[in-house]
Amino acid sequence: MNWQPEVDEIARRRELAERMGGPEKVARQHAAGRSTVRERIAALADPGSFDEIGALAGTASYVDGSLESFTPANFVIGTARLDGRRVAIGGDDFTVRGGAADAAIMEKQVHAERLANELGLPMVRLIEGTGGGGSVKMLEQHGFTYVPVNPGWDLVVDNLSAVPVVALCLGPVAGLGAARAVMSHLNVLVEGAGQLFVAGPPVVKHATGEDLTKEELGGADVHRRSGAIDRIVESEAEAFAVAKQFLSYLPSSVDSLPPVRSTADPVDRREEALLSLVPRNRRHPYRLRPLLDGVFDEGSVFDYAVSGGSAYAGLARLNGHPVGVLATDPYRGATLTPEGADVMTRLVDLCETFHLPLVSLTDQAGMVIGAAAERAGAIRHGARAVTAVYQARVPMAEVIVRRVFGVGGAGQVNRHRLVRRWAWPSGDWGSLPVEGGIEAAYRAELDAADDREARIEEIRARLDAVRSPFRTAERFSIEDVIDPRETRARLCDWVPDAYAVLPKLVGRPSFGMRP
Structure with a gap:
């Protein structure tokens, strides 16, 4: 006699697990415009690559020793390949008690985090639901309550400094689910389908009196500036594509270097538009996108964060080498806001954790000023960003495109260490802009002038003569002033030197990445 009956039972139980919450719950999920967790994994992973772990875990009932019914745990885990790279995947099944942990085997969620942590695999979280203790109704059913604990949180925290972590908010995400989402290096929200909040509308209404829909409480419009979401996308398919693109810039863990790709984009490509860009x-402002496209490998620019305002943070490649990118979008402002400083901190921490050289296309007019900025604690946010820059050990290069002013400009890169640096002829720098400082510095002269405006123009002309970047280059306070069209070639020549230094930095960062 062989073990065929038991093998048949394995197949039967796997088939029951694949039914998830049953046809009615699956239909409800589809009616809401959302896929099931298993459909999501199939769409995300390379075909046939998903190796599920723990499919037989769930709640079973027996009659006379025979299985009568089976409800699978509402968390699906396993390994898969994304564009050929092995990753760990953990996904909530919203069709079983809305993804709440009271219907889960919590060890599965913990196991997924440990799988990524100990094998050095990128972690992808497909999040939908609370991921926490469920409803208060469970207290009566269980007959007891408990002191809250965040399951596996030691691993969740440690993974931020060990492996790339991507979270995709694919439906309503609350409580522990929301916390798991922001404990990532990239948090993506699907507009219209996904919402992120600490507690849902019924709890909020009871606690605060606010009567809000899920979208009003935690939808895309809420999170465009909140900092809790890095990217907002229009569909699940786009979310999966963004996740794959993001991971393509990063090593599988901190114990290896970023993957270098071949590129057909010439390293000596000269974009004529850069000569007249500024x-x-x-x-007058200029457009940021032509600058990014003119410098980095064709099609390689990845926008990292949605909430930075004028502060731009991204990833890109130089001759196939992944780098982090800091810049300013002049059409969205010139100064560093608290939100922009937080985005800057986040990108620098990411580069330090995963050994990406950092390129700053500097146009920084300093910290935002005014009463609102002071109420928001702008200087603390800005100082935190500057601290992240100074703590980072990765090689840095800087192209001064236009402005460098104040504490914000001074902290765009760590100028107390070796930074390969060039300036465009449009470079303009100092402790504060000339235009804003004349009134204060020349008050007595202006007060005595018969024609105040004419005297301001006269002073400005005198100062313009000495604010030329050539005067600074004469003192070797800027190493080189270059033709803007040379920028790509210069950076592509620098990046192999930067990558030659990186093996010394392989391993865990000097400080843990903060969410």
């Missing part, structure tokens, strides 16, 4: 009139 207007001579300092009050």
Whole structure:
């Protein structure tokens, strides 16, 4: 006699697990415009690559020793390949008690985190639901309550400094689910389908009196500036594509280097548009996208964060080498806001954790000022960003495109260490902009002038003569002033030197990454 009956039972139980919450709950999920967790894994992973772990875990009932019914645990885990790279995947099954942990085998969630941590695999979390203790109704059913604990949180925290972690908010995400989402290096929200909040509308209404829909409480419009979400996308398919693209810049763990790709984009490509990109009139903005496209490998620019305002944070490649990118979008402002400083901190921490050299295309007018900025504690946020820059050990390069002013400009890179640096002829720097400082510095002269405006123009002309970047280059306070069209070639020549230094940094970062 062989073990065929038991093998048949394995197949039967796997088939029951794949039914998830049953046809009615699956239909409800589809009616809401959302896929099931198993459909999501199939769409995300390379075909046939998902190796599920723990499919037989769940709640079973027996009659005379025979299985009568089976409800699978509402958390699906396993390993898979994304564009050929092995990753760990953990996904909530919203069709079984809305993804609440009272219907889960919590060890599965913990196991997924340990799988990524100990094998050095990127972690992808497909999040939908509370991921926490469920409803208060469970207290009566269980007959007891408990002191809250965040399951596996030691691993969740440690993974931020060990492996790339991507969280995809694919439906309503609350409580522990929301905490798991933000404990990631990239947190993506599907607009319209996904919402992120600490507690849902019924709890909020009881606690605060606010009567809000899920979308009003935690939808895309809420999180465009909140900092809790890094990218907002239009569909699950786009979320999966963003996750794959993000991971393509990073090593599988901190114990290896970022993957270098081949590229057909010439390293000596000269974009003529860069010569006239920055207007001579300092009050006129320029478009950031042509600058990024003119410098980095074609099609390689990845926008990292949605909430930074004028502060741009991204990833890109130089001759196939992944790098982090800091810049400013002049059409969204010139100063560093608290939100922008937080985005800057986040990118620098990411680069330090996963050994990506950092490139700053500097156009920084300093910290945001004014009463609102002071109420928001702008200086503390800005100082935190500068601290992240100074703590980072990765090689840095800087191209001064336009402005460098104040504490914000001074802290865009760590100028107390070796930074390969070039300036464009449009470079303009100092402790504060000339335009804003004349009134204060020349008050007595202006007060005595018969024609105040004419005297301001006269002073400005005198100062313009000495604010030329060539004067700074004469003192070797800026190493080189270059033709903007040379920027790509210069950076592509620098990046192999930067990567030659990186093996010394392999391993855990000098400080843990903060969410």
